[in-house]
Amino acid sequence: MTMKTGLKKAPKIRIGVLYGGRSGEHDVSLCSAASVFSALDRNKYTVTAIGLDRDGRWYVQENPEIISDKDFGRKMALKKKGTWLVNHFEQKNKLHLYDIKNKNKEVIVDVVIPVLHGTFGEDGALQGLLELAMVPYVGADVIGSAVGMDKDIAKRLLKEKGIPVVPSVTVNKQHWRENANAKNIMKDALAKLGLPLFVKPVCTGSSVGVKKVKKKESLAAAMNFAFQFDNRVMIEKAIDCREIECAVLGNEKPAGSVLGEIIPQHEFYSYEAKYIDPNGAALKIPAQINKSLSDKIRKIAVEGYMALGCTSMARVDFFLDKKTGKFYLNEINTLPGFTSISMYPKLWEATGLKYGDLLDKLIELALDRHEKKLEIKTEGI
Ligand SMILES: Nc1ncnc2c1ncn2[C@@H]1O[C@H](COP(=O)(O)OP(=O)(O)O)[C@@H](O)[C@H]1O
Ligand SMILES: [Mg+2]
Structure with missing residues (x-):
């Protein structure tokens, strides 16, 4: 006698691993993504690698590949093939991607893992897009990411x-550019925080734009350097x-x-x-x-x-x-x-x-x- 167990194999969750992106941490993201992509359990998930180039274009990787980079080690390759359209209004709770030249190549994702560090990936911008798409995603949501x-x-x-938190002052670029202000800002910061100091853009990561300032004569240069990366700069007491x-x-x-x-x-x-x-x-x-x-x-x-x-x-x-x-x-x-x-x-x-x-x-x-x-x-x- 055969028994019907009624057990049906649960369908695999379709995961989209997003990586690359428009930030100074593009390469770091390729490395993180290589580890995430290879470790996801294929018994539970089907995994699509989706590379975002430095201009923010999305590319579904039809043959995802992990390569070796002399500086960065193991990283995801990012092949720019096809013209992929992200359609987030097609179906609630899913992200659809099509190659507009070949609609049969549609990809559907149930959960997104954005392995995107820094600007546009970690700052709430992408999270906003995923909220519009109503698709579940890993990582902080819009508010947590932005803050x-x-x-x-x-x-x-x-x-x-x-x-x-470390004592600091935050300076706006406009305020800084008015020369008399720059002098006063530096004077006040030095009086409040002493030396040495750290100067950093408010919204970067990976230490981009960060400088340690040991002499007061170096402060202006560190400020101007940091202002290349953001419109607000933080001067912090060095600990x-x-x-x-x-x-x-x-x-x-x-x-x-x-x-x-x-x-x-x-x-x-x-x-x-x-x-x-x-x-x-x-x-x-x-x-x-x-x-x-x-x-x-x-x-x-x-x-x-x-x-x-x-x-x-x-x-x-x-x-x-x-x-x-x-x-x-x-x-x-x-x-x-x-x-x-x-x-x-x-x-x-x-x-x-x-x-x-x-x-x-x-x-x-x-x-x-x-x-x-x-x-x-x-x-x-
Ligand atoms: N106030 C500080 N005192 C001592 N070291 C600092 C200070 N601020 C930054 N640093 C050094 O600079 C690094 C990068 O600064 P951080 O604020 O973490 O920016 P990021 O977001 O780029 O990582 C820190 O890991 C630390 O080594
Ligand atoms: Mg840090």
């Missing part, structure tokens, strides 16, 4: 919660610090990982130390910090994450003053580096969640957040 990217607004929200990071994961009830430490071999954790020099920085997991302090930092990491309206995931970075032992929340990265050796997945691995399982969890969180958003009434009273 996480803006070091000035983020700081104000953190301060409001009583979370310690002689250890750099401590915590990985946070979750929607309504986020959890923090064990802490890690970045030990830069350069004067600070610059772009070169991050990506160019293979020995630019050492990662220490877990960070050698006593339990009560690390519990406190982990708790503040989660509070900071919630203060900025983050969901899904973020890496929360701290400065720990070597002399005073005081810590400051430096910044929250909503799309942190995601190669298999990057801090964010490594911290979860050390906390007991393997790389592949972390991806499963992120997809689950994306679907859960999406479902809850669909419950929200958008018309009528």
Whole structure:
């Protein structure tokens, strides 16, 4: 006798991995995407690699390939074949992509994983598009992404919660360009913050545009340099610090990982130390910090994450003053580096969640957040 089990194999979730994009972190994204693309469990998911070129055009990769780059290591190739149209109005909760020259090549995606660091990928712009499409996606939503990217607004929200942040002043380009103001701005900043200082664009990542200023004569040049990358620049007191990071994961009830430490071999954790020099920085997991302090930092990491309206995931970075032992929340990265050796997945691995399982969890969180958003009434009273 045969028995009908009634068990039907669940259809695989169709994942779209987005990578590349219009930011200074384009190459970094190709590396993160190579790890994400290869680790997704093909028993659960069908995976489409979708490369965004430096002009923002989308290309479905028909034969996705991971290549080796002499500077960046393993990375996703980005082949610009076809003329792909992103159609986000075709069907609710799905993203459709067509090659306009060959409509049969339609691709449908149930969940997007935007592995796009920096401008247009991490700052809420792409998240806005995905909200319009009503498609579930991994990572913070519009508000968390936008606020996480803006070091000035983020700081104000953190301060409001009583979370310690590094003293700073933020300067507008227009204000700076009026020469008398420039002199006064520098005078005031030096009086308030002393030397050395850090000067950084408000909305970049990967240390792009960041300079350490040790002499007051170098401040104007550092400001002008940073203004190339943004219309707002932050001048911050330099902290002689250890750099401590915590990985946070979750929607309504986020959890923090064990802490890690970045030990830069350069004067600070610059772009070169991050990506160019293979020995630019050492990662220490877990960070050698006593339990009560690390519990406190982990708790503040989660509070900071919630203060900025983050969901899904973020890496929360701290400065720990070597002399005073005081810590400051430096910044929250909503799309942190995601190669298999990057801090964010490594911290979860050390906390007991393997790389592949972390991806499963992120997809689950994306679907859960999406479902809850669909419950929200958008018309009528
Ligand atoms: N106030 C500061 N004191 C000490 N080091 C700093 C300060 N601000 C930035 N840095 C150094 O510059 C790096 C990059 O600055 P950060 O604010 O994290 O910008 P990004 O978003 O580009 O990573 C930090 O990891 C740290 O090494
Ligand atoms: Mg940083």
